[in-house]
Amino acid sequence: MRDSTSWEPTSYRTHTIGQVSQNGSSMVGSEVTIAGYAETVRGRGAICFLMLRDGTGRIQAFLKKDNMDEGSFDSIQAASRESTIQVTGVVAQKRPPKVAEGEPIPPPEYEVSVSSGSVLAVAATPLPVGVTDDVQVGLDVRLDNRHLDLRRAHVNAMFQLRSKVLQYGRDHLIKEGFQEINSPKIIAAAAEGGTNLFPMKYFETDAYLSQSPQLYKQLAVLGGLERVFEIGPAFRAEKHDTYRHLNEFISFDIEGAWMDDEDVMGVQERMIHHIWTEVSSNDQGLMEVVNEFRASQGLDPVSVEIPSVPFPRIPYCDAIEIVKEGGGEIEWGDDIESHHCDLIAAKYPGFHFLPRWPMAMKPFYIHHKEEEKGSTGGQLSRGFDLNYGRDEMTSGGAREHRVDVLEQNLRNMGLEPKDFTFYTDGFRYGAPPHAGWGLGVARLLMVLTGAGNVREVVLFPRDRSRVTP
Numbered sequence: 001m002r003d004s005t006s007w008e009p010t011s012y013r014t015h016t017i018g019q020v021s022q023n024g025s026s027m028v029g030s031e032v033t034i035a036g037y038a039e040t041v042r043g044r045g046a047i048c049f050l051m052l053r054d055g056t057g058r059i060q061a062f063l064k065k066d067n068m069d070e071g072s073f074d075s076i077q078a079a080s081r082e083s084t085i086q087v088t089g090v091v092a093q094k095r096p097p098k099v100a101e102g103e104p105i106p107p108p109e110y111e112v113s114v115s116s117g118s119v120l121a122v123a124a125t126p127l128p129v130g131v132t133d134d135v136q137v138g139l140d141v142r143l144d145n146r147h148l149d150l151r152r153a154h155v156n157a158m159f160q161l162r163s164k165v166l167q168y169g170r171d172h173l174i175k176e177g178f179q180e181i182n183s184p185k186i187i188a189a190a191a192e193g194g195t196n197l198f199p200m201k202y203f204e205t206d207a208y209l210s211q212s213p214q215l216y217k218q219l220a221v222l223g224g225l226e227r228v229f230e231i232g233p234a235f236r237a238e239k240h241d242t243y244r245h246l247n248e249f250i251s252f253d254i255e256g257a258w259m260d261d262e263d264v265m266g267v268q269e270r271m272i273h274h275i276w277t278e279v280s281s282n283d284q285g286l287m288e289v290v291n292e293f294r295a296s297q298g299l300d301p302v303s304v305e306i307p308s309v310p311f312p313r314i315p316y317c318d319a320i321e322i323v324k325e326g327g328g329e330i331e332w333g334d335d336i337e338s339h340h341c342d343l344i345a346a347k348y349p350g351f352h353f354l355p356r357w358p359m360a361m362k363p364f365y366i367h368h369k370e371e372e373k374g375s376t377g378g379q380l381s382r383g384f385d386l387n388y389g390r391d392e393m394t395s396g397g398a399r400e401h402r403v404d405v406l407e408q409n410l411r412n413m414g415l416e417p418k419d420f421t422f423y424t425d426g427f428r429y430g431a432p433p434h435a436g437w438g439l440g441v442a443r444l445l446m447v448l449t450g451a452g453n454v455r456e457v458v459l460f461p462r463d464r465s466r467v468t469p
């Protein structure tokens with residue numbers, strides 16, 4: 001449950017339920033108005049026990065017909081689970097449960113002795129997804145009913161963790177001098193290759209949904225913003241159907257002037273180290289909620305192990321050798337696929353960088369040094385990935401800042417420099433060498449929370465078969 005210590009009253013409540021249940025001892029005798037979902041409604045006749053939950057806690061409300069308006073009492077007593085209810089009453093200490101001699105006395109609990117109340121919205125029955133009961137439903141049903149799924153404690157905890165990860169990441173980058181930008185999502189040219197674009201009609205012309213802020217974050221840096229970051233949507237028309245691909249995902253990007261690939265790998269590992277450190281000291285309660293659910297499913301708990309920095313760096317050429325030694329079939333110039341990554345992860349199970357990929361496998365904007373060649377003589381690049389286990393978290397690299405080389409790279413990759421003048425013009429008037437990366441937020445959350453599917457940590461995922469809700 002969220003810490004609501006500093007939340008102000010609203011038109012619907014004087015206090016959050018968390019404020020009342022956590023500060024009960026100092027609030028006994030005070031009148032409060034609280035509002036929440038009816039978790040259970042028990043009691044017959046003239047007495048009713050209502051367990052009320054909001055996003056910050058749960059508390060029992062005690063209703064007596066004699067103490068309040070009869071109609072309100074009856075409607076609350078008849079309310080279905082998850083109906084929203086507002087009550088006003090006085091905070092009281094609950095009668096302590098009887099304990100056998102020698103047993104520890106439990107800490108005092110508080111309740112609200114209700115004098116008035118009303119049902120704000122009645123919940124239909126049956127609920128398509130159980131909120132507090134442990135009824136197994138498939139991911140599709142849950143996603144169809146995400147509004148209810150989110151009320152489940154561990155799902156709610158996952159999204160609180162997601163928000164924390166973004167907050168800590170943002171805090172860290174700001175501390176390192178990065179400033180937040182927002183680049184356009186309606187664009188005219190592909191940053192990551194033309195095959196996986198979603199086309200759209202933009203008045204009389206054709207446009208696309210952005211695959212990555214790549215070209216714009218570079219233009220921002222070329223323009224003198226020096227160090228920038230963006231957390232925003234990226235759209236890929238890929239026909240994947242996997243646990244880690246979506247057609248819309250949140251990309252966490254940085255770009256920095258006067259930096260190379262090694263410099264931005266440093267930014268990345270420091271940021272991840274900071275995120276894990278902060279979660280470890282502030283958010284263990286959320287991890288416990290996730291672990292309670294995992295235990296109920298027979299899954300091992302996840303713990304927040306702060307990774308040591310620097311992360312290992314396994315250059316592409318070495319990675320190929322590790323795969324071969326592990327019995328995998330791969331040649332220099334091949335992509336390192338997930339089953340290859342399993343072989344690398346056997347040696348490097350945590351976060352590890354894979355720097356210096358062949359230039360032919362990297363996008364046109366990646367920098368290379370002519371003298372850096374692989375074992376077979378192929379051109380190496382300054383592009384890297386960050387993996388965790390078998391999964392890629394991040395791609396990044398030093399960028400090509402020499403405009404003639406950039407245009408040649410475009411041609412080499414079958415692209416037309418004239419389609420990219422809005423971008424290449426940015427390099428014509430003095431371009432600082434620069435570098436950056438793009439991190440898949442949901443993939444990082446999978447690592448932190450142990451989720452087996454990115455859809456678990458994406459509010460309303462978009463995949464090939466889902467555009468609603």
Ligand code: AMO
Pocket residue numbers: 192211212213214236238244245246247248249251253254392393394395396397436437438439440441443454
């Ligand atoms: P890339 O295409 O590798 O690089 O994307 C960066 C990171 O975004 C995540 N990601 C995805 N997550 C979910 N579903 C998808 N379909 C998906 N595609 C990618 C991955 C990936 O590592 N412009 C470069 C970054 C840069 O060089 O700065 C880029 O977009 O975690």
